[in-house]
Amino acid sequence: MRIIKQFMYVLTVTTGLIACSIAKQSAHVIVNNESNEQISMQLVISDQENGKTKEEINYSLKPGLQHVPVRKFPKGSYAIQVNANNGSICKKYPLALDTDRWIMVTYMQDDSLRLQKKYGYIDTSELKKINGKYAGLNLYVENRRPPNL
Numbered sequence: 001m002r003i004i005k006q007f008m009y010v011l012t013v014t015t016g017l018i019a020c021s022i023a024k025q026s027a028h029v030i031v032n033n034e035s036n037e038q039i040s041m042q043l044v045i046s047d048q049e050n051g052k053t054k055e056e057i058n059y060s061l062k063p064g065l066q067h068v069p070v071r072k073f074p075k076g077s078y079a080i081q082v083n084a085n086n087g088s089i090c091k092k093y094p095l096a097l098d099t100d101r102w103i104m105v106t107y108m109q110d111d112s113l114r115l116q117k118k119y120g121y122i123d124t125s126e127l128k129k130i131n132g133k134y135a136g137l138n139l140y141v142e143n144r145r146p147p148n149l
Contacts, residue, residue, distance in 0.1 A: 024072035024073055024074055025072065025075060025097040025098065025101070026070070026072050026073075026101075027070050027073060027080070027097060027100075027103055028067070028070070028101070028102045028103065028145075029067070029068040029103045030066075030067055030068075030104050031059075031061055031065070031067075031105045032066075032104075032105070032106045032107070033061040033062065033063050033064060033066070033107050034106060034107065034108040034109075035107060035108060035110065036063055037063070038060055038061060039060075039061050039107060039109075040058065040060055040084070040085070040086065041058075041083065041084050041105075041107070042057070042082070042087070043055075043057040043068060043080070043081075043082055044056050044057075044080070044082075044083070045070070045073070045078055045095070046078065046079050046081070047079075048078055048094060054078065055070065057070065073097050074097075075098055077094065077095070077096055078094075078097060079092060079094055080092070080093050080095045080103060080139070080141075081093075082139055084107055084137055085135060088128060088135075089107075089128055089130075089136065090137075091137045091138075091139040093141060095141060099143065101142065101143065102142040102145055103139070103140075103142075104142060104146070105137065105139050106138040106139075107136075107137055108135065108136055109130065109133050109134070109135035109136075110133055111132070111134065115127075115134060122134075
């Protein structure tokens with residue numbers, strides 16, 4: 001009887017440890033392309049400790065809101081880098097995956113007058129001029145799923 005209890009205890013602890021090591025978190029990437037043209041975007045998720053690339057995604061963005069599929073990752077510290085227009089616009093952001101995260105990326109490209117009408121005051125030093133239009137990336141991470149998705 002005593003051996004059975006010890007065996008059950010070892011089995012329970014082993015199952016718990018395996019379940020904890022298998023659990024993986026998702027990084028949901030939502031991109032809003034506010035320009036009127038299709039652009040190419042590169043998404044790189046790398047390990048923050050050793051700098052190794054975990055996943056690299058090349059994606060062609062149509063105008064509007066879209067979801068970019070990304071695989072699940074083990075718990076840890078990562079860095080996400082988003083490149084647009086063949087690397088001419090780049091944003092990098094730290095990412096802690098201890099739970100599911102929603103990564104929100106906004107790409108905009110327009111002339112300064114239209115940007116000012118749409119957003120109000122715009123600091124053009126944060127934007128790059130590409131083909132006569134100002135272009136920029138905005139990147140932030142949410143802990144919960146945004147309510148409007």
